Amino acid sequence: MTLEEIFKELQKQFSTVPLELVVAKLPAAAGEVAGDSHIIVPADKLIEICRLLKVSDLFFFDCLSNLTAVDWKDRLEVVYHLFSYRHRQHLELKVKLPVDNPTVLHPTVPTVESIWKVANWLEREVFDLFGIIFEGHSDLRRIMLPDDWVGYPLRKDYKEEEDYHGITTTRPKLLQ
Amino acid sequence: MTEFKTQEMTLNMGPQHPSTHGVIRFIVKSDGEVMDRAIPDVGYLHRSIEKISEAMTYNGFMPWTDRVDYLAAMNCNVAYAMAVEKLTGIQPTKRAEYLRVIAQELNRIISHLLAVGSLAMDVGAYTPFLHTLREREAINTLMEELCGQRLTYNYARIGGVIYDLPDGFVQKTLPVLDRVERALNEFNRLVTDNKIFLKRLGGVGVISREEAIDYNLVGPNLRGSGVKWDLRRDEPYSVYPELDFEVPVGCGEAGVLGDCYDRYIVRVKEITEACKIVRQCFEKMPAGDHMVKTPKKIRPPKGEVYTRVESTRGDLGVYLVSDGSDKPYRLKFRTSSFTAMSIIEKVSHGLMIADLIALIASLDIVAPEIDR
Numbered sequence: 060m061t062l063e064e065i066f067k068e069l070q071k072q073f074s075t076v077p078l079e080l081v082v083a084k085l086p087a088a089a090g091e092v093a094g095d096s097h098i099i100v101p102a103d104k105l106i107e108i109c110r111l112l113k114v115s116d117l118f119f120f121d122c123l124s125n126l127t128a129v130d131w132k133d134r135l136e137v138v139y140h141l142f143s144y145r146h147r148q149h150l151e152l153k154v155k156l157p158v159d160n161p162t163v164l165h166p167t168v169p170t171v172e173s174i175w176k177v178a179n180w181l182e183r184e185v186f187d188l189f190g191i192i193f194e195g196h197s198d199l200r201r202i203m204l205p206d207d208w209v210g211y212p213l214r215k216d217y218k219e220e221e222d223y224h225g226i227t228t229t230r231p232k233l234l235q
Numbered sequence: 236m237t238e239f240k241t242q243e244m245t246l247n248m249g250p251q252h253p254s255t256h257g258v259i260r261f262i263v264k265s266d267g268e269v270m271d272r273a274i275p276d277v278g279y280l281h282r283s284i285e286k287i288s289e290a291m292t293y294n295g296f297m298p299w300t301d302r303v304d305y306l307a308a309m310n311c312n313v314a315y316a317m318a319v320e321k322l323t324g325i326q327p328t329k330r331a332e333y334l335r336v337i338a339q340e341l342n343r344i345i346s347h348l349l350a351v352g353s354l355a356m357d358v359g360a361y362t363p364f365l366h367t368l369r370e371r372e373a374i375n376t377l378m379e380e381l382c383g384q385r386l387t388y389n390y391a392r393i394g395g396v397i398y399d400l401p402d403g404f405v406q407k408t409l410p411v412l413d414r415v416e417r418a419l420n421e422f423n424r425l426v427t428d429n430k431i432f433l434k435r436l437g438g439v440g441v442i443s444r445e446e447a448i449d450y451n452l453v454g455p456n457l458r459g460s461g462v463k464w465d466l467r468r469d470e471p472y473s474v475y476p477e478l479d480f481e482v483p484v485g486c487g488e489a490g491v492l493g494d495c496y497d498r499y500i501v502r503v504k505e506i507t508e509a510c511k512i513v514r515q516c517f518e519k520m521p522a523g524d525h526m527v528k529t530p531k532k533i534r535p536p537k538g539e540v541y542t543r544v545e546s547t548r549g550d551l552g553v554y555l556v557s558d559g560s561d562k563p564y565r566l567k568f569r570t571s572s573f574t575a576m577s578i579i580e581k582v583s584h585g586l587m588i589a590d591l592i593a594l595i596a597s598l599d600i601v602a603p604e605i606d607r
Binding site for chain 2: 086093122123127129130138140151175177180202204212213
């Protein structure tokens with residue numbers, strides 16, 4: 060099944076949902092997007108789409124290979140790499156979360172933990188480093204950093220605190 | 236007769252514990268010797284390698300990839316190089332691809348030797364560990380000749396590898412491979428067929444096929460649960476399609492499919508396969524350059540790629556986003572120890588505390604790879 064076929068099938072199943080197919084090429088000519096093609100889905104329909112992608116025999120994406128996020132300053136993107144062992148098929152999904160409103164520090168996206176168990180830890184990592192809240196997550200705590208850490212390091216606007224419990228986070232320039 | 240009250244006990248294991256293979260902590264909830272669950276607590280070795288990458292140039296980041304998984308540095312090097320090459324469209328030479336495979340498979344041998352040796356040590360057999368370390372030492376010396384380092388190789392480059400084979404490398408390596416195989420036979424007689432060892436691992440820590448996929452276990456852990464899946468064979472990259480090798484899977488010899496023994500035996504068998512691959516590479520390797528010409532400052536086009544290679548611990552995913560500048564915009568390593576660690580809480584239910592050690596060792600967890 061090609062990505063276009065998957066996209067058409069999804070459009071058929073979710074006719075009212077605005078889905079977007081981004082076709083990328085490698086190597087890319089001028090004007091084309093380089094890299095992997097992917098499908099952009101809206102956050103509120105993510106669970107339904109993922110559940111269909113996992114259970115239906117047609118897709119059977121039984122494995123969530125990777126889950127991560129990218130900070131594009133005006134928006135955060137959550138990236139899902141799905142994989143089907145049965146059909147040997149990859150699929151990349153993206154959810155765009157606008158952060159143009161500075162009062163909204165924590166954009167939210169529903170958790171896919173109930174669909175793939177591995178999402179539990181992967182989402183905790185994204186929460187820890189990006190501050191994205193996964194709604195409905197059973198155990199959303201920091202995983203890499205200490206619980207009392209301030210800020211989300213992989214955000215582009217992250218500024219490290221001067222010290223952590225009296226331990227300085229900078230060191231004097233050695234040549235001064 | 237007096238009645239004794241029982242109550243749940245909370246034990247702390249780690250972060251400094253001889254059998255946790257690095258700095259990992261478990262909070263064990265147990266009723267006497269039997270665990271209700273072991274809750275992993277990770278992050279002690281978090282170095283924020285992904286954040287560091289955003290401040291480094293593409294070539295300059297290569298040594299950092301060694302530190303993602305220091306026992307399989309070669310695989311991490313190659314995985315990163317492949318991601319950048321895929322996005323920029325740089326094609327390494329055929330000879331470079333062979334050199335990478337040789338280096339990766341030698342790395343697989345030493346990593347698995349350490350894994351099976353330390354598994355034996357963790358369940359109480361100290362001597363075999365020394366035997367496997369002795370063999371590992373010989374290959375470490377070969378690696379030092381190849382790239383100047385014994386552990387953090389920094390060997391692959393974007394567009395090839397840094398050095399060609401040194402003089403006489405083939406003649407030195409072949410006897411070492413023979414020695415490893417002989418030592419493996421000895422190791423099998425000592426450990427694999429040992430009745431006590433079989434009892435310690437057989438039927439312990441069973442992970443079913445569905446669970447393994449659901450928790451995204453990869454590599455030998457996935458194959459131990461009976462899934463015949465190997466990226467080198469099923470999604471071939473580099474020159475693996477030209478090489479002939481078997482993909483061993485667990486079959487429940489010592490008890491149940493997907494137990495600790497199955498994960499262990501897959502690794503033992505993979506050592507032999509890796510030896511086979513290295514020998515084939517020496518025969519088939521063409522002459523030529525080990526590096527293509529690349530621009531000094533690499534600037535991949537705007538875009539993103541996700542590549543996967545079969546590292547010694549399984550599928551290592553690199554997600555690279557470029558904004559067209561000379562530094563990665565976002566780089567993510569999806570490592571196998573991270574997902575393997577997350578399944579422990581589930582599998583540990585009903586295990587004895589002593590079996591937790593066997594479970595961790597059989598999953599071959601490496602702490603820096605979890606935390607990055």
